[in-house]
Amino acid sequence: MLECRGITFSYDKNHKKLFQDIDLKINPGEIVGMPGPSGQGKSTLAKVLSGYLQPQVGTVLVDGSPLPAGKNPVQLIFQNPEHAVNPHWNVRKILNEGGIINPELSKNFGIQNFWLDRFPHELSGGELQRICLVRALCSNLRYLICDEITSMLDALTQAGIWHSLLQEIEKRQLGVLVISHDNALIARLCSRVVHFFEDTGK
Amino acid sequence: MFVQLYRIHLNRRSRTLVTVISCLALFAAVFLGAWLYGENGEITNLQLRKLPPSWEQPFGTDWLGRDMFARTLKGLRISLMIGLSAATASAIIALILGLAAATLGKAVDTAVTWLIDVAIATPHLILLILIAFACGGGAKGVIIAVAASHWPVLTRIIRAEVLQLRSSAFIHLSAKLGRGPLWIAWHHMLPHLLPQFVIGLLLMFPHAILHAAALTFLGFGMSPHTPAIGVLLAESMRYLSMGLWWLAVAPGLTLIISVQAFDILGNSLRVLLDPKTCRE
Ligand SMILES: Nc1ncnc2c1ncn2[C@@H]1O[C@H](COP(=O)(O)OP(=O)(O)O)[C@@H](O)[C@H]1O
Ligand SMILES: [Mg+2]
Numbered sequence: 168m169l170e171c172r173g174i175t176f177s178y179d180k181n182h183k184k185l186f187q188d189i190d191l192k193i194n195p196g197e198i199v200g201m202p203g204p205s206g207q208g209k210s211t212l213a214k215v216l217s218g219y220l221q222p223q224v225g226t227v228l229v230d231g232s233p234l235p236a237g238k239n240p241v242q243l244i245f246q247n248p249e250h251a252v253n254p255h256w257n258v259r260k261i262l263n264e265g266g267i268i269n270p271e272l273s274k275n276f277g278i279q280n281f282w283l284d285r286f287p288h289e290l291s292g293g294e295l296q297r298i299c300l301v302r303a304l305c306s307n308l309r310y311l312i313c314d315e316i317t318s319m320l321d322a323l324t325q326a327g328i329w330h331s332l333l334q335e336i337e338k339r340q341l342g343v344l345v346i347s348h349d350n351a352l353i354a355r356l357c358s359r360v361v362h363f364f365e366d367t368g369k
Numbered sequence: 370m371f372v373q374l375y376r377i378h379l380n381r382r383s384r385t386l387v388t389v390i391s392c393l394a395l396f397a398a399v400f401l402g403a404w405l406y407g408e409n410g411e412i413t414n415l416q417l418r419k420l421p422p423s424w425e426q427p428f429g430t431d432w433l434g435r436d437m438f439a440r441t442l443k444g445l446r447i448s449l450m451i452g453l454s455a456a457t458a459s460a461i462i463a464l465i466l467g468l469a470a471a472t473l474g475k476a477v478d479t480a481v482t483w484l485i486d487v488a489i490a491t492p493h494l495i496l497l498i499l500i501a502f503a504c505g506g507g508a509k510g511v512i513i514a515v516a517a518s519h520w521p522v523l524t525r526i527i528r529a530e531v532l533q534l535r536s537s538a539f540i541h542l543s544a545k546l547g548r549g550p551l552w553i554a555w556h557h558m559l560p561h562l563l564p565q566f567v568i569g570l571l572l573m574f575p576h577a578i579l580h581a582a583a584l585t586f587l588g589f590g591m592s593p594h595t596p597a598i599g600v601l602l603a604e605s606m607r608y609l610s611m612g613l614w615w616l617a618v619a620p621g622l623t624l625i626i627s628v629q630a631f632d633i634l635g636n637s638l639r640v641l642l643d644p645k646t647c648r649e
Contacts, residue, residue: 219541238547250538254645255560265546288645306546 169193169216169241169310169342174225176208176215185211189225189363193310196340200357202350203364209346210246212363213314216344217243229310242303246315248295252287258298259283265306276301276331293324300328304335310342318347329356385637392634396449399627403446410439410596421615428619432608440596441620445627447597451508452578455515459577460570462520467527471535481528485521493518497580501589511590515577523569530565534558564642571635575628582624598624 174189185208193199203209214220216227218234218241227234229241245251252261262268262283276297287295296316303311313332317325333356336343347353353360414434422429428437470481488496497514504510534540534557543553584590585599593600598620605616640646 218545237544237549239545242545243542245538251542253539253557264543264548286645302546 168195168231169227169229169344171216171222171227172225174212174215174222174227176211176220176222178211186363191216191344191361191363193342193344195309195342196336197359198336198343198345198357200353200360201344201346201363202348202353202360203346203362204348207364209364210314213243213312213344213346217241217312219243238306240308241310241312242306242308243312243314244296244299244303244316246318248292248299249287251299252295254287256286257283258285258287258290261287261298262302262305265302268301268305272304272335273301275334277327293320293328296320297328297331300332308341310344311336312344312346314346315348317352318349325352382641385640388633388637389641392630392637395627395630399442399445399449402442406439406442410435410443412436419611419613422619429613429615431604431616432613437616437619440601441598441623444596444598444601444620445623447508447591447595448578448582448599448624449627451511451581451597452515452574455512455581456519456570456573456577458512458516459519459573460523460566462516463523463527463569464566466520467524468531470524470528471531478528481524485525488518488521493580494583497584498587498589501584506589506592508591508595511581511584514584515580518580519573519576523566523573526565526569527562530562531558534561564639568635568639568642571631571638574631574635578624578628578631 170192172190175184175187177184189212191199201209201212211220215222218227218236218239234241262273262278278297278301282290282294282298290298300316317328320328329352335341345353345356412435414430417426417430417434419432420426420430420434426436426438428441430436431440466481466484470478496518500514500517501510504513540553540557543557544550548556581590582597582599582602585597586603588603591597591600593604601620602617602624605613605620608616
C-alpha cells in the first residue's frame with residue numbers, strides 16, 4: 168500500500184502552504200483519481216508522493232517503509248515527456264535506463280524498432296510518453312503516479328496509451344494515482360476519486 | 370521526397386565535416402611547414418634584401434634578406450602554441466571554477482560569480498598588460514596574462530549548464546530509476562558538458578592568439594628572439610614607410626586566416642555535436 172499521512176508542503180517558509188494535512192492510501196491494483204484545476208498543487212503532491220520533494224510535515228510510506236533514496240518502487244510519469252529524457256540520448260539508451268526491456272511490453276505500447284536509433288526531438292509527444300511509460304514499467308515499480316500524462320495528446324493517442332496501460336496495471340496489480348483536470352477521463356479510469364484540489368472559490 | 374530531404378541533410382553534415390577537416394589540415398600544414406623550414410627563416414642573405422613577393426620568396430624578404438615565408442610559418446607556429454597553451458589553461462580554470470560554483474554551495478557560488486563580474490568589468494587589454502608586465506613579459510608572461518583574463522565567459526557557461534542539469538527532471542528521474550551519482554555524472558552530465566567545454570575552448574583560441582599578438586605588438590610580450598607573429602608585425606612597422614608593405618601584409622593575413630579557421634572549427638563542431646542539428 169502506498170500511504171501518505173498528514174502531509175503539509177510549501178516551496179519555502181514564507182510561501183503559503185500548497186496543501187495541508189493530506190492523508191491518502193492507494194492499494195495495489197487500485198486506480199485512484201485526483202481531479203482539480205491547474206495551479207493548485209497537484210503536480211507538487213505527485214512529486215512528494217514519488218520522493219522528488221520532501222514534505223515539511225508528514226510521511227510517505229510504501230508497503231510500510233519510507234521511500235528509499237535510490238531505486239524507487241513509486242514512479243512518476245510527467246506531463247511533458249521531453250523533460251523526462253536526456254535530449255542527447257537515443258531511444259534505446261533511454262529505454263534501458265530503468266532495467267532490462269521486456270520486448271512484449273514494448274510491443275504492447277506500440278514502440279517501433281526504428282525509433283530506437285532516434286533522438287527524443289525526432290519523436291512526437293505521444294511516442295515519447297509511451298517510451299517514458301515503458302521505461303518506468305521495466306523498473307520493478309509497484310506504484311505509478313500519472314501526472315496529466317495524456318493532457319497534451321489528441322483523443323485517439325490518449326485512448327491508445329490508456330488501453331495499453333490499463334492492461335499492464337491489471338496484470339501486475341499496480342497501484343495508480345491518475346491526476347487530471349479531465350473529469351470524464353477520471354470517471355472512465357478510476358475506481359475511487361479523492362477531492363483535495365477541487366475549486367475552493369479562491 | 371523523404372529520401373531527397375535526407376540527402377540534403379546528409380550533405381550539410383558532410384559539408385560541415387569537410388570544413389572541420391580542412392581547418393585541421395590547415396593547422397597541420399602550419400606545423401609541418403614550420404618544422405620543414407626549420408631555421409631557414411633565420412638565415413640572412415644580403416644579396417636578397419627587401420625583395421617583394423615572387424615565386425622564389427612568396428612572402429618576400431626583409432631588410433636582412435631573410436625569407437618571410439619561413440619566418441611567418443615559424444611565427445604562426447609560435448603564436449598558435451602560445452594561444453593553445455593560454456586557452457587550455459584558461460579553459461581548465463573555467464572548468465574548475467564553474468564546477469565549484471555549481472556544486473560547492475552558496476558561499477562558493479557567490480564568490481565565483483563576484484570574481485566573474487569583476488574580471489568582466491575590467492578592461493581586457495589593461496588587465497592583459499598589467500599581468501604580462503607583472504610577470505616580466507616573455508612567452509610565460511603572455512600565456513599567464515591571456516589565461517588569467519579569458520576564463521570568465523566559459524566559467525559562466527559551465528556554471529549555468531551544471532546548475533540547469535542538476536535541476537533537470539531527467540537527472541532526478543535517473544536517480545529514482547536506481548542510478549547512482551557517479552553513473553549520472555558520467556552518463557548524463559559529462560556528455561552535456563564536454564561539447565560545451567570543447568567548443569568554449571576552441572572559440573577561446575582566436576581571442577588568445579590575437580591578444581597574445583597584440584601584447585607582443587605593444588612591446589609587453591615576446592622579445593625579438595621568439596619571432597611570433599606579433600613580433601613580425603611590430604618590426605614591420607619600422608619599414609612600412611620605406612614601402613616594404615609585404616612585411617606586414619603577409620603575416621597579418623595568415624594570422625587573420627588562422628584565427629578565422631579556429632572560429633569556423635568551433636562553430637562547425639557545435640553543429641556536429643548538437644543532437645538537434647547533428648543529422649542535418
Ligand atoms: N519549483 C517551484 N518553486 C516554487 N513554486 C512552485 C514550484 N513549482 C510549482 N510552484 C507553484 O506551486 C503552485 C502549484 O503548482 P503545481 O503543483 O504545478 O500545480 P498543478 O499541478 O495543480 O497545476 C503554483 O502556484 C506554482 O506556481
Ligand atoms: Mg500540474
